[in-house]
Amino acid sequence: MGVEPDRSGDNVHELGDHRPARARGGEMRVTEYFNIGRSQREVDFVDVDVDSDTLSFIDPRALSAMPTPWAHNCVSRIQGYFQVILDALMDGDTRRAKYLLSTLREPNETHLGYSKGRPRGSGVGEKIAAEIYEALSASSAVRTGMLQDLEEAALFVPGIGPDRVSDLAVNIIRGQLIDFTQEACEYYEIPMVDSVPSGPVWDSRRKRWESYYTQLPLVYGTPLILVPKSIVRRKLQFDPQDYYTHHILPFLEQEELASGGSLVHLLRSGPRVYRRDLKLKYGVGKETNTRITVENPEILENYRRLKDQHPQPAMDHDWLPGGETEEEFDWDALLDKVLNTPVGKAHADIYHRNVEALLSALFYPHLTSPRREFKIHGGMKRIDIAYVNESRRGFFYWLSQHYPAPFVFIECKNYGKELKNPEFDQLVGRFSPSRGKFGIIAHRGFGDKDKILRSCRNSAYDDHGWMVVLDDNDLRALVEERIELGVSEFSLIREQFEALVN
Structure with missing residues (x-):
């Protein structure tokens, strides 16, 4: 360089x-x-x-x-x-x-x-x-x-x-x-x-x-x-006012109560220390944060541990610059781009891009950082779309707590025919304990849904991984749920997943 x-x-x-x-x-x-x-x-x-x-x-x-x-x-x-x-x-x-x-x-x-x-x-x-x-x-x-x-x-x-x-x-x-x-x-x-x-x-x-x-x-x-x-x-997870209010002051309050000092007031409900008195005695701001933490480093250790256990979620689109509110956003127009994509290999790339745009909007902030043509095995294999699972609530959070799902993989099939075993095997071949073992196949809806479910269930029973298959009607249902509720609960994906493990 x-x-x-x-x-x-x-x-x-x-x-x-x-x-x-x-x-x-x-x-x-x-x-x-x-x-x-x-x-x-x-x-x-x-x-x-x-x-x-x-x-x-x-x-x-x-x-x-x-x-x-x-x-x-x-x-x-x-x-x-x-x-x-x-x-x-x-x-x-x-x-x-x-x-x-x-x-x-x-x-x-x-x-x-x-x-x-x-x-x-x-x-x-x-x-x-x-x-x-x-x-x-x-x-x-x-x-x-x-x-x-x-x-x-x-x-x-x-x-x-x-x-x-x-x-x-x-x-x-x-x-x-x-x-x-x-x-x-x-x-x-x-x-x-x-x-x-x-x-x-x-x-x-x-x-x-x-x-x-x-x-x-x-x-x-x-x-x-x-x-x-x-x-x-909008603000950092490590916030000085949060640290002072919720960690420094409670620590000082317990210290005063334990020592029975002059700041302790005896009330009918029990002894109490007023925070205004703590602020007058110990001070406020970063200098106080520093002085008290140097003397009691366990406060910072506990703070770090808490923040690691409960990381701040990604910002909702309503808070991001240029992010339309739910009322302003045209979900139907985004869905129509997928549904109106002609079927067939010649239009596979545009289908891939349209599905990614729709799912990225629906999944965020649960699934973030979409990577197109995600390379694995030294570039010998590629995944159409890979999302990072950063969910802090709901289905994808639950999934991450019970199954290997740090990433969620999407394969897009713009076929005018039903899915066969090679399509399922392809997605399963992208799974691993470190990358994750949950994925979604997006396709146009040809074939028998019961037969598709059996193929996905067989993969789950054999511990090869868990697959959910979404056709055009399923994508429409996800969008309708979002419009009706204002948030995505992913009810349809949850139901399909439960059918694999029950």
């Missing part, structure tokens, strides 16, 4: 974006700018406003909860980078710490966070790096070795909030986000431009910053980096 100067704020407009600019004033989403023909519900990335910034943040904790190699790579880089900084600060290596922070800047390419306006110069980046260095070097949470992960800095370090954590994460995993952007552009047919500066990319092996030229889409002449919608949140 050759080291090149970072020119991301210079003459990028000369690199080839000839799309005419429009009058500012209204929002212009990525899907609109590139005429993708899909909405936020139908795409895998955050459909940001390309003229401004969207009040959402990348949460490193969301990455930790995703069972994918891409997410694991991101987590490894963030943890590795932050540990290198912590080591430099603990060792008093000021020069090293400042170098590690020197390239950090507001990542305008993602259009996430608090409004930053148009891309700004290197002076802003230098100021941000200096502020973060001063905040970390002055924190006793760092000096005592209590701090472990980047997101924990938001609990204890003044000046580091969700925007700074998100900006830091973007800078550290910029290379992985570029990979995601290129894959998304290829699938959604978004044009990219050659020789666009990558910006600073963290080399985890050499433990240094590098940059290179790459392919990226441009909006109004400036680079765009897309972000998976499954890893953004």
Whole structure:
């Protein structure tokens, strides 16, 4: 990887974006700018406003909860980078710490966070790096070795909030986000431009910053980096006010009650400590979080454990930028694209894409991060669509608690004939204990449903895996349920699955 100067704020407009600019004033989403023909519900990335910034943040904790190699790579880089900084600060290596922070800047390419306006110069980046260095070097949470992960800095370090954590994460995993952007552009047919500066990319092996030229889409002449919608949140899971209110204060309350101190009031209902008194005695804010946690590290240990057990779910589409409400979204139009696809091999790809758009909208936020033509066995086999099972409630959550289902696989068959054993065997051949053993076959409805169920039940009885088969009428039923209830309960999928195991 050759080291090149970072020119991301210079003459990028000369690199080839000839799309005419429009009058500012209204929002212009990525899907609109590139005429993708899909909405936020139908795409895998955050459909940001390309003229401004969207009040959402990348949460490193969301990455930790995703069972994918891409997410694991991101987590490894963030943890590795932050540990290198912590080591430099603990060792008093000021020069090293400042170098590690020197390239950090507001990542305008993602259009996430608090409004930053148009891309700004290197002076802003230098100021941000200096502020973060001063905040970390002055924190006793760092000096005592209590701090472990980047997101924990938001609990204890003044000046580091969700925007700074998100900006830091973007800078550290910029290379992985570029990979995601290129894959998304290829699938959604978004044009990219050659020789666009990558910006600073963290080399985890050499433990240094590098940059290179790459392919990226441009909006109004400036680079765009897309972000998976499954890893953004309105607020971070590690929240300083949540930590103080629900963990620090209850701990202090129990300490006061145990000691019988002056803050204890004897009431008819029993002894009580008022939180206003605790705040006056111990203080509020991150300094208090730090002081009490340094003295009682078990508070943070319990907090970490709780957050691991109950990860924050992905944002609903109503909260995502450009995400239409249930009342606004035209589910029938999305379904019609599937039902009106001509049957036959010549239209297999468009059927595949239409099914993916529909299921991605229906399944989110239970199933996220759809991967088309998902490669396994070193690329020798491919799965039409693979979803990450991040469900926190309902059928897919229950499934993940009782059966191996970290991923859910979809095979699309645009056949004008009934399914045969090879189609079932194909899906079963994609299963494994680590990837998961649950999948769905989408087909056009030819054949005997009872016979199809028998084939799926035989596979389940032989412990080969669990398959549900959805035809056009089944997809229509799923959409009708969504329109009627406003949420997807996946009743039909649950009933078919119960028929396999009962």
